[in-house]
Structures are given as C-alpha cells and as structure tokens.
Amino acid sequence: MTTAIAPAAGAAGGVGASLRERLQNVVPKLVLAPSFLIVLIFVYGFNLWTLLLSFTSSKAFSNFNFIGLANYQKLWTWTFETDPPSNWYTALVNMGLFGGIYIVFCLVLGLTLAILLDQKIRGEGILRPIYLYPLALSFIVTGTAWKLFLDPRIGLEKAVHDLGWTSFHFDWVVNPRMMIYCVAIAGVWQTSGFVMAMFLAGLRGVDGEILKAAQIDGASAYATYRRIVIPIMRPVFLSALIVLAHMAIKSYDLVLSVTGKNPGGAAELPSTFMYSYTFTRNQMAVGSTSAVIMLMTIAAIMIPYLYSELREKNQ
Amino acid sequence: MSAADLILGVPSREPTRHSPATRFIIYGLLILFALVYLVPLFAMVMTSLKPLDEVTGGDMFALPQHPTFEPWIKAWGEARIGVSETRGINGYFWNSIKMVVPAVLISTGLGALNGYVLTKWRFAGHKLVFGMMLFACFIPFQSVIIPMATILGNLGWIGNRLIDLTGSSFGFGNPTVNLVIVHTVYGLGFTTLFFRNYYEAFPTELVKAAMIDGAGFFQIFRRIMLPNSTPIFIVTVIYQFTNIWNDFLFGSTFAAGDSSPMTVALNNLVNTSTGVVEYNVNMAAAIIAAAPTLFVYVVAGRYFVRGLMAGAVKG
Numbered sequence: 001m002t003t004a005i006a007p008a009a010g011a012a013g014g015v016g017a018s019l020r021e022r023l024q025n026v027v028p029k030l031v032l033a034p035s036f037l038i039v040l041i042f043v044y045g046f047n048l049w050t051l052l053l054s055f056t057s058s059k060a061f062s063n064f065n066f067i068g069l070a071n072y073q074k075l076w077t078w079t080f081e082t083d084p085p086s087n088w089y090t091a092l093v094n095m096g097l098f099g100g101i102y103i104v105f106c107l108v109l110g111l112t113l114a115i116l117l118d119q120k121i122r123g124e125g126i127l128r129p130i131y132l133y134p135l136a137l138s139f140i141v142t143g144t145a146w147k148l149f150l151d152p153r154i155g156l157e158k159a160v161h162d163l164g165w166t167s168f169h170f171d172w173v174v175n176p177r178m179m180i181y182c183v184a185i186a187g188v189w190q191t192s193g194f195v196m197a198m199f200l201a202g203l204r205g206v207d208g209e210i211l212k213a214a215q216i217d218g219a220s221a222y223a224t225y226r227r228i229v230i231p232i233m234r235p236v237f238l239s240a241l242i243v244l245a246h247m248a249i250k251s252y253d254l255v256l257s258v259t260g261k262n263p264g265g266a267a268e269l270p271s272t273f274m275y276s277y278t279f280t281r282n283q284m285a286v287g288s289t290s291a292v293i294m295l296m297t298i299a300a301i302m303i304p305y306l307y308s309e310l311r312e313k314n315q
Numbered sequence: 316m317s318a319a320d321l322i323l324g325v326p327s328r329e330p331t332r333h334s335p336a337t338r339f340i341i342y343g344l345l346i347l348f349a350l351v352y353l354v355p356l357f358a359m360v361m362t363s364l365k366p367l368d369e370v371t372g373g374d375m376f377a378l379p380q381h382p383t384f385e386p387w388i389k390a391w392g393e394a395r396i397g398v399s400e401t402r403g404i405n406g407y408f409w410n411s412i413k414m415v416v417p418a419v420l421i422s423t424g425l426g427a428l429n430g431y432v433l434t435k436w437r438f439a440g441h442k443l444v445f446g447m448m449l450f451a452c453f454i455p456f457q458s459v460i461i462p463m464a465t466i467l468g469n470l471g472w473i474g475n476r477l478i479d480l481t482g483s484s485f486g487f488g489n490p491t492v493n494l495v496i497v498h499t500v501y502g503l504g505f506t507t508l509f510f511r512n513y514y515e516a517f518p519t520e521l522v523k524a525a526m527i528d529g530a531g532f533f534q535i536f537r538r539i540m541l542p543n544s545t546p547i548f549i550v551t552v553i554y555q556f557t558n559i560w561n562d563f564l565f566g567s568t569f570a571a572g573d574s575s576p577m578t579v580a581l582n583n584l585v586n587t588s589t590g591v592v593e594y595n596v597n598m599a600a601a602i603i604a605a606a607p608t609l610f611v612y613v614v615a616g617r618y619f620v621r622g623l624m625a626g627a628v629k630g
Contacts, residue, residue, distance in 0.1 A: 109348075116345050197620060205321055310445070
C-alpha cells in the first residue's frame with residue numbers, strides 16, 4: 001500500500017501532508033490503545049468474569065452452571081445468622097468495628113497533628129517525616145511489629161509489669177474477641193500520617209487574609225479554627241474520608257500479619273472471607289459473590305467522587 | 316501550588332502567636348506523638364539485636380546488654396521459612412528485586428506515554444478513557460483475582476507445553492514473570508494518573524510550536540516532554556517501587572514456595588507455628604524487608620510525599 005501511495009505523495013505535496021496529518025492523528029491513539037485495552041480486559045473484563053462466577057455453582061474450579069441469585073441469597077441469610085455467627089456475619093461486624101475505629105481515629109489524629117504542626121513550630125522538618133514514615137512500610141512489616149509490641153508475653157504488658165504495675169492487663173492481640181481492635185490500632189498507626197499530610201496541605205491552602213481578619217476582630221485561635229478554618233476544609237475531610245473508607249474495605253495483609261493468619265476467622269473481614277472461601281474452602285462462587293459486594297461498595301464510594309474530581313478540574 | 320508543595324514548603328502566612336504555656340503544650344504533644352510513632356520501630360530494632368533469652372526474659376524497650384548481629388545473620392541466611400528447603404530470606408529478597416525492577420520500569424514508561432497522549436493529543440472521549448483507567452486504581456483486587464489465577468494458570472500450561480517442545484518455557488508460567496505482569500497491569504492506572512496530572516500543567520504552547528515546526532509525536536515526547544519530566548519520573552518510580560515491594564495479596568496468590576516475594580516469606584517466617592518463636596530473628600527479617608522502602612523514604616522523602624498526595628487524587 002505504501003508503494004502505491006508514495007509516488008502520488010511525491011507528485012502532489014498536499015496529499016502527502018494530509019497522509020502525514022492522518023498518521024499524526026492515529027499514532028497517539030495507537031500508543032494509548034495497548035494500555036487501555038489491558039485495563040479494559042484485566043479490570044473491567046475480569047470484574048465482569050467475577051460477576052458471572054457469582055451466579056454459578058463454582059466450587060474448587062470455576063464452572064458456568066448458572067444458578068441465578070442463589071449465592072447472594074446465601075450471603076443475605078448469613079448476614080443475619082448470629083447463632084453461631086456465620087463467617088460472613090463476623091466479617092461484616094468486624095468491618096464496621098475496624099472501619100469505624102480506623103476512619104474516626106485517623107481523621108481525629110490526622111487533624112490534630114496537622115493543626116499542631118501548622119503553628120509555625122521549630123523542627124517541623126524533623127517531626128513531619130516521623131509521622132509519615134510508617135507509610136513506607138508494608139502492612140506485613142507493620143503487622144509483625146505490632147504483633148510483637150502487643151504480645152503480652154514480651155511486649156507492652158510485660159514492660160508495664162516490669163515497671164511495677166503488675167495488675168495491668170492487655171492481651172487483645174491473642175484474644176480472639178479483641179484481635180480486630182489490634183488490627184485497627186496498627187492501621188491507625190500506619191495511615192494517620194497520611195491524613196495529617198492531607199489536612200496540612202488543606203490548612204496551608206487557607207487564605208491568610210481571612211485569618212488575619214479574624215485575628216483583628218479578636219477571635220481566639222480556637223474560635224478561628226472552629227468557625228473558619230475547619231469549615232473551609234470540608235472538601236479535604238471528604239477526600240480523606242473517601243480514601244480511608246476505600247483503604248479500610250481493601251485491608252487484607254494487616255489482618256493476617258497482626259493476628260497471625262487470622263486464627264479461627266476471629267478477625268474475619270470481607271477481604272479475608274473472599275480469599276478463604278475461594279482458595280481454601282472450595283466455594284469459589286460464594287467467594288466471587290463477596291468480591292462483587294466489595295467491588296460494588298467501593299464503586300459506590302469512588303465513582304461519584306472521581307466524577308466530581310474530574311469535573312472540577314475541567315472548570 | 317500542589318498539595319505536596321504546601322506541605323513541604325515554608326508556610327507563607329503569618330502564624331498565630333502563642334503564649335509560652337501554649338507553646339509548651341504544642342511541643343509536648345508533638346513530641347509525645349512522635350515517640351508513639353517511633354516506639355514500635357525502636358522495639359523492633361532493639362529486639363533484633365538481642366539474644367533470644369534476653370528478649371523473652373527482659374524488657375522490650377531496654378538497650379541490649381549483649382548486643383549481637385546473630386539474629387540478622389540467621390534471618391538472612393539460616394532461618395527456616397515455612398516448609399521450604401531453602402534457608403534464610405535472602406532468596407526471597409532477590410525474588411522481590413527481580414519482580415520490582417521490571418514492573419516499575421514498564422508501568423512507569425507506559426504511564427508517561429499515556430499521560431502525554433491524554434493531555435497533549437486529546438481525542439473525543441479522552442476523559443472517559445482516563446476516568447476508566449483512574450477507577451482501575453481503586454478496585455479491590457479480590458474482584459479480579461480469580462480470573463487472573465485462571466489466566467496465569469493457562470500461561471503455565473503453555474509454558475509446560477513449550478518445555479516439552481523446545482526445552483524452554485520462554486518465561487511462560489514463571490512466577491516472577493507472572494508477578495511482573497500483574498503489577499504492571501494494576502499499576503497502570505496510577506502511573507497514568509501521575510503523568511497525566513503533571514503534563515496537564517505543562518505548557519501546551521510549546522508542544523503546538525514544535526508541531527508547527529514539523530516535529531512528530533515521538534520527537535516531541537523525546538525532545539520536549541522527557542527532558543522536563545525528571546521530577547514526575549522520580550515520584551512515579553518511588554510510588555510504584557513502594558507499592559509493589561510492599562504488596563502481599565498478589566505475591567501470596569500467584570507465587571508459592573521458593574518463588575515468593577519478600578513480604579510473603581516474612582509472613583511465613585513469623586507465623587510458623589512449629590518450635591520456639593525466635594522473636595529476634597523475626598524482627599531482623601522484618602527490618603530487612605522494610606529496609607529498601609525505608610531507605611528510599613529517607614533519601615527521597617519529598618518525592619515520596621508528592622506521590623502520596625497525587626495518589627489521593629487531589630492535586
């Protein structure tokens with residue numbers, strides 16, 4: 001084809017230019033196409049595949065025997081099965097406990113640290129990196145550290161006993177009923193620095209003139225924050241909340257490492273439920289169903305947020 | 316001014332003036348929090364430098380009385396990982412390196428090209444394409460893991476056939492290759508986001524002028540975009556490196572036994588239920604697993620924070 005066109009292009013410059021132009025228009029799309037195709041297949045195609053599996057009777061291997069909504073019905077029944085509690089019930093309760101503690105404490109601690117750091121203190125360059133370094137660690141390392149730190153035999157409890165307070169009791173990390181709180185503690189330790197950074201950026205973005213005006217009007221520092229700064233930062237709260245909520249739902253490694261592979265499913269979360277039903281209990285269809293529920297929850301949080309973010313940028 | 320600049324830069328506005336008592340409370344709280352963030356790391360380091368009887372018999376926070384590097388040597392070369400015949404975590408450390416380097420380079424390179432197309436060579440629907448790639452950053456991996464396992468299983472089958480036919484699998488079914496594929500695919504959303512936001516702020520006039528001078532797609536990328544992209548390359552490489560090195564879910568699903576990455580080996584080492592728990596060896600292994608990302612954080616903290624803030628979408 002090129003041989004057919006080349007002489008023509010040589011004869012008339014106009015045709016050559018338009019071919020070049022057309023090529024210029026195609027190249028960018030050709031460059032982007034592989035990546036987009038990969039995302040289409042590996043993200044959207046695979047999500048659809050998982051959705052299909054959730055309508056089947058797949059056990060250890062996937063099959064395409066469609067059984068309608070039976071798996072969703074099963075999870076719906078398990079949601080209310082409390083005697084003995086089903087693993088799904090435990091997963092949902094733990095998700096609420098872990099997610100609630102994780103989000104609230106990260107927000108409170110993050111905001112507190114950001115406000116304290118924003119008082120033009122000396123040594124910010126030393127303190128700030130200390131609050132942020134846990135983010136560089138893997139959840140497995142964080143979990144390993146906290147498991148040791150909270151271990152009653154050698155960790156915190158023992159250290160307090162050695163100090164003389166022998167009635168001090170803290171065995172949550174080995175107590176199945178309390179394990180999930182330890183996961184939350186480790187999670188807050190790891191992520192609160194990130195929230196601090198988001199709030200600090202928000203605080204520093206507040207117009208200095210407004211604060212000056214408040215100061216001239218005689219507003220106390222507390223009132224300035226309560227009435228002016230924090231309301232201005234509402235979008236930062238929303239961003240932080242969404243980022244934290246989506247991280248809470250995706251938490252997986254931390255549970256396994258803090259609890260030591262989640263003994264007896266005591267610290268079950270939807271993420272570990274999905275994994276164990278799919279890969280060890282040979283109930284792939286039930287696993288897929290829980291994965292779809294996780295995906296839908298995250299989509300319900302992220303899609304409106306991303307949509308508004310992209311639209312804002314356009315303006 | 317980006318969010319990261321606001322955090323890392325010197326605040327421009329006048330600070331609120333505080334009384335000495337308030338200053339004292341502010342510094343007190345900030346230092347107290349800094350200690351809370353540092354204590355688990357401190358306990359880890361102390362434990363890793365003590366002989367085992369000193370760990371089980373003594374105080375976790377005490378300095379070692381007989382400091383020893385024995386636990387480190389044991390963790391690196393001798394410790395038993397799960398049921399594996401190979402001793403020590405050194406092999407897994409190299410597994411992680413072999414996985415991280417190609418995955419980071421490929422995903423970053425593709426992200427740069429994608430960001431360039433999505434900002435400087437826009438086409439109808441570019442926003443939808445970007446939105447779809449962006450959402451890929453946030454999906455719970457549970458919702459793609461079953462199809463991925465099926466596909467990688469098929470690649471393994473092809474690899475075995477190729478071995479029968481030619482004596483070499485050409486990388487098909489190789490666990491490290493599998494993990495490179497997986498991390499590249501699910502890293503694309505983030506790398507594209509980073510470069511897209513960076514190139515968005517890059518003056519389009521320069522690109523237009525080059526186009527009028529007759530420069531083509533790749534020429535502009537190489538001569539104009541790349542020389543101005545060093546900061547975003549550093550940010551993206553650090554972000555990808557940290558994420559992929561710290562991954563556990565994919566590593567534990569798609570690479571078993573001796574081909575596991577570091578995080579999986581660490582989890583297996585720590586949670587082996589047989590024999591005496593060697594806390595000191597576990598902690599040494601955890602520090603080794605954390606060392607590469609911590610090193611990057613210490614050396615290039617500013618870029619790390621930039622990536623973090625960009626990953627929170629706002630920016």
